[in-house]
Structures are given as C-alpha cells and as structure tokens.
Amino acid sequence: MSDTNKICVGVDVSKSKWDVAITGSRQTYTFEANAVGQQQLLDLLQPLDVEIICLEATGCYHHDLVKLLQCSGYPVAVVNPRLPRDFARSMNRLAKTDKIDAQILALFAQRYEPRPMPETSQILENLTALSTRRRQLINMRTQEKNRLESTREPNMRRSVESHLAYINAEIEQLQQQMEQLINSDPQLQQTTALLASTPGIGVLTACRLAIELPELGHVNRKEAARLAGLAPINRDSGVFRGKRTTGGGRSHVRNALYMPTLVATRRNPKIKAFYDRLVAEGKPKMVALVACMRKLLTILNLMAKEGKAWNEKLKTA
Secondary structure, three states: OOOOOOOEEEEEEEEOEOOOOEOOOOOOEEOOOOHHHHHHHHHHHHHOOEEEEEEEOOOOOHHHHHHHHHOOOOOEEEEEOOEEEEHHHHOOOOOHHHHHHHHHHHHHHHOOOOOOOOOOOOHHHHHHHHHOOOHHHHHHHHHHHHHHHHHHOOOHHHHHHHHHHHHHHHHHHHHHHHHHHHHHHHHHHHHHHHOOOOOOOHHHHHHHHHHHHHOOOOHHHHHHHHHHHOOEEEEEEEOOOOOOOOOOHHHHHHHHHHHHHHHHHHHHHHHHHHHHHHHHHHOHHHHHHHHHHHHHHHHHHHHHHOOOOOOOOOOOO
C-alpha cells in the first residue's frame, strides 16, 4: 500500500521547460530547460526527503534531465504517458495542462510506486544511440528496396541503388562500432557471449538484447516477459473467457526475438519440442510462436542471471 506521507515529485517535460509538482503542496514550479533551470530544480529538491521523481517518456527531451537527477542521487522513474493519463481519468480529472500533468505524475508516483530506472553507463548510452540509428537505417533500407521494385526509369534506379549501397555501408559500420564498444566492456562482452551460445541467437541479436533489455538477468521471468510485451493479458469478465493477448512493452525487443525464435523452432531442440507440442495441441502457429518467444526470453534471462552458457537441460519452470 502506498504511503501518503512520502514526498513524490512529478515533472512534466517539454522541449523548453519543466513543470514540477510535489505531493502535499498545491504549488507548481516552472523552470527553463537549461543550465539555470537545472540548478533551480536541484535547489528546490535539496531540502526535501524525496522518495521518487516521476517523468513521462518524451522521446529525447527527458534523457538529460534523468541523467542530471540520477547523478544528484535521486531515484527517477520514467513511465509510459498512457499510465498517468488513465490514472487522471480514474479520478475524473479530465482537464490537461502542463501543470496539471505534473501534479498527476506526482500523485501517480505516490499511489503506484513505479520502479526507479537503473543508472546506465556511458558505454550503454552510446550503444543505445548506435542501435537506434541502425534501426532507423534498416527501416530506410526497406523503404528503398520497395521503391527499387516499383522503379523502371534507369536514372531513378541508379539513384536508389546508390543510396542502398550507402545505407548498407553505414549499417555495417554501425555494427562494427557496436561490437567494439561491447568488447570494451567485460560485463557486456560476457553477457553477449552467453546469449549467443543459444541455438537460434546470433551475435547481432545477442548485442541487441544486451543493449535494449539491460534488465536481462536482473528481473524474474514474468517481469522480463512484461518488459518485452510478451506476457499474456487476460480478457475475462464473469463467465466470459476471452482470448489472451500480448502487447505493450518494448517492441524493439519483440522484433529482435521474432526471427531468432522462428529459427529456434527448427534448430533449437528445446524450443522445437515446445513449439511442436503446442501445435499438436491445436494452438494456432502464431500463438505457438509467441509462446516460444516468451520461453526463449525466459531461458536467456536465466542464463544471464546465473552466468551460464546454453544447456539443453536448463530448467526454466
């Protein structure tokens, strides 16, 4: 149960300013998103016994603030914007301004006690940026390939082919930079090597999982599944029993697991046996595949937690 005496802070982040609210106070504060505003915010927080500071994920704008607050010793939670908005509706608070959003975030943090974000190293931040750029280029490459298929004019085809060659070279360069950074960190190198020992998981997939799911090995199997959006969600009411679905979480992790799991259903004995059993029981193939993604993630989480390489006899419950 939440403690209403705990001091929680909500910060509504935008490009140019931060609106700040503190539980137990009706007053809100506004600071410019610059060095002066940073110091003013820290001066406001300094005399308070802050339990947690809650922000919404806002693309790129919240990252510098999170780093500042963590370096200053404050626990910071970054939440999906939908959660505090639904929380506000549950209290019939339908109005929406930056100051109201800050107040809602503070109340949400006090009521639900969201998990603080772990501090990330500079290497992991650099790897995340490289991985994001690589993903952007891969999407761009897909678009250009589609254009190439529908382009007949020779000059246009040469232009698209030239751009594709450039994109491929950039992707290759980014992958090399990612591998170099991972090899420079013994812990990341060990984790990547452990994950890559699993049949179906290549080095590149292992790198992506280590970068985009740094909690791997530090959470239980249910939390890992929720983080990846692979936990089944019930749709039951009274005597009605709806279909279980999955969703939410980090779509990039699901995307990273999809093809490796498809390969694992053919080449990984443990995953293949699980997939074949589900299909034999009448489960649709896509449902069976998603269940295999969840099982594979559970195995990888256990391997990272115990520091053990792939073993077909590994017990995952």
